[in-house]
Amino acid sequence: MARMQVGQLNRNCNFRMKKGGGRTSRIRRRKLFRCSVSRGVNESYKPEFIELKKWLKDRKFEDTNLIPACFPGTGRGLMSKTSLREGQMIISLPESCLITTDTVIRSYLGTYIAKWQPPPSPLLALCTFLVSEKHAGDQSLWKPYLEILPQAYTCPVCLEPEVVNLFPKPLKAKAEEQRARVQEFFSSSRDFFSSLQPLFSEAVESIFSYRALLWAWCTVNTRAVYVKHSQRQCFSTEPNTYALAPYLDLLNHSPEVQVKGAFNEETRCYEIRTASNCRKHEEVFICYGPHDNQQLLLEYGFVSIHNPHACVYVSEDILVKYLPTTDKQMNKKISILKDHDFIENLTFGWDGPSWRLLTALKLLCLEAEEFTCWKKVLLGEVISDTNEKTSLVIAQKICQYFIEETNAVLRKISHMQDEEVTLLNQLTLVETLWTEELKILQASAEILNSLQTPFR
8 A cells, every 4th residue: 555655545444635735634534535636656567467357257346447657755655547537436346356264264264263362353264374374375365366466565664673763752662562463462472372283293393483474463453444343252352454455456645635435345345435526647646644754654654854753852851841940839730731631642733832831831931929820721722922932932932942853863864764774764764754753843942932922
């Protein structure tokens, strides 16, 4: 699905076609759908797509609206063959084309899953199926689909540690959690993999390696759509909502796109309809939801240029960095912010410091004689001109700190690009993230400067 500006289908997705203007936005919970002004290069003649088309036709799916193509900036995606009108059905993928836990249970793995205790998770079942089918090679009934899947991913768990160390602190912490989670997923699944030995002539340890499971985990995590299944006793109680949707998952992500996508219980097809018109020979997009770039990189392995939801997070240590250490009420103020959920999700965005950030700063900047007014601050009331001015000054200092930090990291990345040639693609991805954050900070600095004008 998507790399830098592209994306992957996620569970509960919304779809959309990008409007002809700029490329600002990306969303993950299903929003707008539109088309790109960039013309793609038809790839339907390539052997892997010819085979996929035959395979899909055998399963009662034939697309007359879209064709695979390669686009500048987004890479491989789907292009409209004809003009598409609002509300038009563009994809109706039969259930027989989907890979779900039902697919796995009906397969040779079903017996082993049914008798394993404790019951494996739906995610483990799907990952096991993917690894096994990929190992089967030409013998796999799913080979045409497996052939077009990425061989490698750019989610943080797949990146080299020295690249992850370049992440902004909030993202780095989440990336480390992701890596630990996947490693635990692998370790806790090894006994189950061993139980499958009768199915293979080779040692299961060589088939179900960490690298193989990581590939499968990324495939499901970045490409699955949401299809709710009835709970089976042979699976754990974790949500059973994954479905891999061949061909449909070629659709790339754009923030300003809206399409209606869902599984139709009556037709037993996963259906996508446009929510706006699209011109002939333009890329068709879906939207993953209103995610910032750090979330997109964490979950999908790409960054969206001019993402309207992009932001820079302010952690607690930076929040208080420029406040007077002599404030005897500081600990109490921090406690109030935590009690009222005002210590996290404090950000700078394209439109400047968020209301939450400014509100937190206003409370932290209260003078001793104003402290009893803290409830009014949380309600958005103005306490005094001094409080307003001081909070804006602190916000600007924090913003400037981030600008300097970002420039320093970008210089470090530039140096590493010269020294670590093998990491060039990974470094370019992180460079894009920081470059977008720098643009946001520069915009916020200008806005903060104008906000302070009345107090000068």
